[in-house]
Every structure is written in C-alpha cells, then in structure tokens.
Amino acid sequence: MSHHLLSVDSLNRDRVDHLLRIAARMEPIAGRQKVTRVLEGAVLGNLFFEASTRTRVSFNAAFCRLGGSVCDTTGFTFSSMAKGESLYDTSRVMSGYCDAIVMRHPEQGSVAEFAAATHIPVINGGDGPGEHPSQALLDLYTIDKEFARLGKTLKGAHILLTGDLLHGRTVHSLIKLLSLYDPMRITLVSPPGLEMPAALVDLVTSRGHRVEVRDSLASDFSDLDVVYTTRIQKERFTAEMSETFAGVSDDFTIHKRFIDQRCSPSTIVMHPLPRDSRTGANDLNVDLNGDPRLAIFRQTDNGIPMRMAIFATLLQVDDLIEEDLRPVRWFVPAQTGTLDR
C-alpha cells in the first residue's frame, strides 16, 4: 500500500479487503469495550481548510482511540497560506511536526499536491469535487457489516444509488469500490441532467456488474438490498435544469412509504449525511427515524473503526493492536447501538 490514501483509485481488492478486516478488528475499541494506546506519542495534523465538523471530529476521535494526539486547524485562517505560502512549504513544515496528516481542502488536487511533498502518510479528507476515500470505505464497510448481520453477501446483491449522481462525490467513489467485488446489480436513479457519468457506468459494466439507469423511483424494488441516497443540491442547477426539475423533486425523496411499499423488510437505507431536515427539504425523510432499516447512524458510527483501520494500516500498527488491548474502565451505556441503530 502506498503510504498515502488519496483516492479510491489507488486501492485494489486486496487493499480494500485488508482495510475491512482491520476495521472489524477495531470494533471492540470503537464499541468501547477495549482501549489501545499503540499510537501513544504520535501526532496527527488534522488540517481542515474547509469546514466539515463531522469528518474532522471522526478522524480526530479515531486517532485518539489509537492513543495518539491531534493538532486541529480549521477554516481559511491558515495564516501562512494567506501570506502566499505554497502547499509545498506547508507540507514540508507540517511533516516535521506530525506523524500523519488528514487534509480537507476546497480545491481538487490540492491534497495530492500536499502529499507529493512529504514522506509521512497523508489521507485525503475531501478535496472539493475530487475524492473522499474514507467515506467510500466506511460506506462499503457498512454494507458488508449489515449484510453479515442479515445473512446476505455482496455477490448478487441489488444496490440502488439515487439522488444527484452527477455531482455526488461519495457515490462515485462507492461505485468504484463496489465494482471490485463479485457481480452485483446496481440501479442508478436520478433526475434528468444529474445522471452518473457514463465513464463510471462503463467501468462498472466492464467489470461484470449489471447496471440499470432510470429516471424515476416508480418501480418495484422488492429485491432491493440497499438504498443509498444523496442530497440533490438545487444550488448547483443550471436554469434549464431548474425548469426540468420543478415539481419533481419530491419524486426522488426517500421516505417510509417508499421503503414500506416498494422495498422489503431487509432493505437498508444509507446516506452520507448531513441531510437537510428542514420542512420542505427534498432529502432523506425524517419519517424513517426509528425504523431499524435506517442505517445512517450505524453508517457514521462505522467511520470510527474504518478511520482507525486507515491510520493503523498507514502507520503499520495494524498487527500490534490486539496485543495492546486493555479493558475500558468507564461507563458505556448498555443502549449504545440500539434504538434505531
């Protein structure tokens, strides 16, 4: 494995399998039965040039749970860069302070540029419209874990990706990861103009998967295993698209009625979050809260073991974790993992 994680494109089936396996090994720690201190003394530079509290805290907490310390930077207030410092200089300087870097930046390619200047592991925490590989990995880990619970396998599964499939960085990365596995059926549903890029459809098809493209959810999905929905960001629409899309937005919202009537009792619902819960928003509906098929919070929970796995693998402590475990001494609510989790 390269000692960076910049894109899912650098991952083959073996590497992904390794990360899934190590993530599973992190479950007793993520689930707070065990504690490890294997990264004691290590420092993570958690550099967020763009706000993303959820992702920042997730990486931060994952590194802490391995025993390390975290230096956060947030916002556009990174003073040196405002004074004309290059990414090269910033990278070289941070490499002397830290043992690993997570970087989020609004400009595509900037994380790779930063990584090219350093020997310490760099993880892409999202570079604008570019990549966000840890999200795709935790999504795949979630599907794998849910399927294990339900006695299903990826082979032959039916997965629906819906919403804005044109701009959705997460669905692009996820479909690439899924394509590494045994043949499955993938249905893509989006409003006209927001379709999955053809190159991605071709890639997945060429790897033996069956891909169907539709422009409506008005079908039977009774054999569906996963609905993965993403927000339709109206603010990105062209005038033409806004016209086409007027009045149809609700047709792409996933709500309880759709799951109850069109899907099955074992269909799980995923979303990369955050979702817009305000009245009138066309996002994943809150009427599914409390339904055990809603997997969105189990999905974000899985960010911890997967990000621990990424750190442990890049810092090569993945084989040391098990011998370092100690019992947790504080209170862990018995209900953790219940409710609609």
Add this chain to the structure above:
Amino acid sequence: MSHHLLSVDSLNRDRVDHLLRIAARMEPIAGRQKVTRVLEGAVLGNLFFEASTRTRVSFNAAFCRLGGSVCDTTGFTFSSMAKGESLYDTSRVMSGYCDAIVMRHPEQGSVAEFAAATHIPVINGGDGPGEHPSQALLDLYTIDKEFARLGKTLKGAHILLTGDLLHGRTVHSLIKLLSLYDPMRITLVSPPGLEMPAALVDLVTSRGHRVEVRDSLASDFSDLDVVYTTRIQKERFTAEMSETFAGVSDDFTIHKRFIDQRCSPSTIVMHPLPRDSRTGANDLNVDLNGDPRLAIFRQTDNGIPMRMAIFATLLQVDDLIEEDLRPVRWFVPAQTGTLDR
C-alpha cells in the same frame, strides 16, 4: 443519577452532596500533586456553538486531567447544522464518535433536545438564558470549601446575591442549590426592575430559608458570609429601566470600601466572571485584587475539580480514581494557591 446533567432541577440533596464529595477527592489532581489516567481512551465532544473560552477550556482541562482526549468544536461554523442538519442527527452522529458531550448553545432547550437523542452522557455547558449547572455546582463547592477553611457552616449563613438578579442565570441556579441545604439567610439586592423572579423567592422561602429583598446596598452587612455579585448588563435594559437606572449604577458595584466598611474580615466575595475591568464599568471593582477575601479566582480554580467530579460521576469512574493515582513529575510552582488566592 440520570446520565445527563442538563439542569440543577434534576439534582437533589444527595446528588449534590455526592458531587461535592467527589470534587474534594479530585483536589490532589486539580492541585497537581497527583495524576490519574482512568479515562484513558475516552473521547469528549466539547461542542461550543457559542463562544465561551473560559468554560470550554475548563471542561477540556478537566477531562484531560482524568486521562481522556477532547475534540473541540467552536463557533457557528458547525457546517452541517448550517446546511439544515437537525439537532437529532447531530446528536446521533456525535454519539458514535464520543463517550460524553459538553454542549453550549445560544438557544434555550437545545441541549436538552440534543440529549434526548443520545445515550451517552450530555452536560449542559450553558444554553442561552437557560441553565449552566456546572457553574452553580462550582459556586456551591466554593462556598462549602471557603466555609470549611473559615470554620463556618452553610446552616445559618448569611449570603448576599446582588447585581442583575432578573437575567442572571448563575444566581438562579445557585439559589436553587443553596435552598436544598439547612436554613440560611439570603439577601437579594438589585436595582428596581432587575429583581429575582418571585417564583424563585417563593421556592426558597418554602424550603425554610429567610429571604430579604432590597433595592440598595446601603445597610449594615457585618454578619455577611458571602457576597455573590453579577454584572448588570445595561444592553438588556428597556428604555424605562435605563432612565430609572441612570446615575445609580455605581451603587451596586462591589468595591473594597464596601467590603471594609459594611462587611467583616471573613466575608468572601464571589462573581461568576468574566468581569468588565475597563474604566467606568460598574462590575466588581479591581481595587479588591490582592485582598484575601476576593474569592473569584479560587472560584474559577474550583471549576476543575467540580467538572472532573461531574465527568467521573456520569462516566462512573468516581470510585476508581483513588486506586489509579500517580505522583506528578513536573514542576508545580510553590506559589500556586497563594497571592490573593
């Protein structure tokens, strides 16, 4: 004890006594003679949607001194919520990352709403005009500790609350906690229009305490044990109040002359801080700096053992601390705790 700390209203005498007792047990750690690592591996989400550096650092330091790690978020830049994420979603997500949450938010009730969606312990760090229970607890702990030093007891004590008793969240919570104890005498002095709400006065009276309400400090307070003063926030005044209040503001300022001439050598002076030290401010006067009766910095110091006690109790490690103590190895200034402390 509920596994949240949202309001002093949820605390009875036993629970408060327990927290005071555990806080006292934390003194060797807060005073840097001892170190514990009982929360090693635990992660605190320290979510400040409203700036309050003092409170944020105090909670952060208290958690660190128990051996845990802290993820801070500050300001209104919590990007997900700006995009329409509900408190429910934020709570569910953060619960997967952290073992406890401290939350400060400008809107009353928001912390309780957040807490309702999670099983991990949530501590209210202040929700606008609502509650700030850890402040009231450290205030009570300060009175208790100062009285022990001076050979006094809460029973029969004379406590003066002054300043803005209408808006002062801290005095409302403190008077509720005091009312749980043996009968004492409480004098309330505020400018007209800024009196303590009648419901609170009735509550305290009904529990057997003697409450006197006045509109001036021009009295004899030679038997006074505690002056607790709060800032009068002129920016909250109505036009009518501004008129009434014009020219009398200094009459409610606590300064050295008042303590010297009206009170006694053992009267202690408290304030929730921050105070406005600029010339012309009508806050607690700086001429008391250096006077041993000024307890305001001992009071903020007490935030550490009390917040450690809150964490230790909610995370149920309060009985493990003593067996886990190790000696501090670094330099602790001999003068800590002296000067006007």
Add this chain to the structure above:
Amino acid sequence: MSHHLLSVDSLNRDRVDHLLRIAARMEPIAGRQKVTRVLEGAVLGNLFFEASTRTRVSFNAAFCRLGGSVCDTTGFTFSSMAKGESLYDTSRVMSGYCDAIVMRHPEQGSVAEFAAATHIPVINGGDGPGEHPSQALLDLYTIDKEFARLGKTLKGAHILLTGDLLHGRTVHSLIKLLSLYDPMRITLVSPPGLEMPAALVDLVTSRGHRVEVRDSLASDFSDLDVVYTTRIQKERFTAEMSETFAGVSDDFTIHKRFIDQRCSPSTIVMHPLPRDSRTGANDLNVDLNGDPRLAIFRQTDNGIPMRMAIFATLLQVDDLIEEDLRPVRWFVPAQTGTLDR
C-alpha cells in the same frame, strides 16, 4: 532560570547552552525513534490571540510529544476579553486550568503583562513587534546543529543577515543570542531605510564581534557559513521608502544563482518562514528547493526539539526524560530527514 520565557534578553550564555543541550537530548523523540510520557496529566494552554498556525501547531506537537495535553484557543474570538476582561483576570483564570501557557498576542508587552499575574510558566509565542524567543532559539540550535554536521564552529563563523533588518523581529533576537558566543563575523545587508537598529549593532560590536553593514549583496561571500534571509514587507513601507526601493527589490532576493556563484558548497540558507512563493514575490526563491544547502525545513523541524526543551526546562522535567524513554511502535518513513533536508 526564571520560570517564564518572555524575551531572549533574560537568557545568558549558560541558559542558552542548557537549552541547546536539552534540545539535543530530545532528538530521538522529535525524530520518532523514542516516546516519552513524562508530562502525562499536564495541560498546556496554547493561547493564540493572533493567527499563527505554524507556531501554534509546533508548540502543540512539542507538548504532546512530552506526554501532555493541549487546550488551544485561536483568533480574536476570546469572548471574555471582548467583554472587557483584563489580561490580569484572564491570566489568573487560565492559571487554574493549565500547567503552562504559550501566548501569542498582537500587542507588544501583553504577554509580559499576562505573565506578571501568574506563577505558572508562560512562554512568549510572539507579541506583535516585540519578542518571539523560541524562534531565535531554534534558529541558533539550527546553526549549531548544521555546523556540527559540517565540522564547523560558531567561533570565527561568517553569518549574513539580510532582508528587512529594521522590522524583522527574528533577526533582532537571533543577533542577540549569537552575540553571547565566541567572536564571529556578522554581515548585515538591507535596502536603505531597513537597516538593523544601531543599538543592536553597538551591542554586538561591544561583545567582540566584527559587524559589517552593507546595502547590497553584490560582493564575494565565498567564506560565508550562513545566509539568514527575511521577507521585505513592502506593506510597511513609507511613501519615501517605496520610491527608494522601487526596482531594487530583486537585488535582495536569495536565489540559487547567488548561492552557487557568490557563496560556497557549505553555505547554509535559513529563513524564519513562511515565505511568499507566489510569482513576483521577492522572498527566498523556490529555485533552491532540493538544494541540500537550503536548511529552512530542517530549521522548522528543529522547532520541535527546541520547544520540547523549553517546556521540559520550565517544567523541570529535563532530567527525567532519559529514564522515561520507550520505543516508538508506529511506522516512521525511512526518508524522513532526506530529500533536501
């Protein structure tokens, strides 16, 4: 040693030598061969009232590598001070939360004012045009380390300081530290109007060093050991200076041609960073990237062992480090310290 570090003026030769020695002892930790936990349980208040990500992260990482925990505050959002809280109050409050303070503040003298109110160690992380002693110490440490590698000594060395020598806080502090050592030759080159203050030149001369002042780099520097260059901040120019300076700016830029043609294969190039890498900037040129004589990233790397040395000395654990060392367990890239480092 005073238990603060506010200015290089408080340091004599013995104290500086001690810090250089302790910094060297930190190398196995800074170089990630070893881990220490000697400050486990200690809390650093890292108070940055002015943005300086590089310095903030460097202090943060140094404290973490000693085993301590860090509470960061950044920006002008320190809410209490906005409400009129004095530095005295802020200092007293923070002293109850933390075991040491690093403070950066835009106003000269503010860090000293803060330090006067507390018994815990305070380190000046830069107070506007005032002092930034840890930068000068890491600069001196870099020269010392580079010289040891090259078989050189400070005695008799030839050091060039160039750029804005009037406003450059770092060159003022560095020249004071250098002046404590055996006689050397110091050449000062700056545009007219940006000369080193005469009082500093007199001080250095009075201590037996040979100082030459020039207004151009057009000379032979074949015996030069160090070029220390600083950015010329045009935004600070008066109208008259702008006129004088027009067209000559490039004459003070250090680039590969200057080093190749005028200096020697063992001349090292230093800069306090950040540098402006944008096209047209008159800062240290990027064409030296990759040249082993460019010491700027080794220089920032040295911030970690030097800041660890400062913390260890002020907190009096400098003699405990060696007995507390444990091996690092994670991956350390073999290339660290190579490339142009």
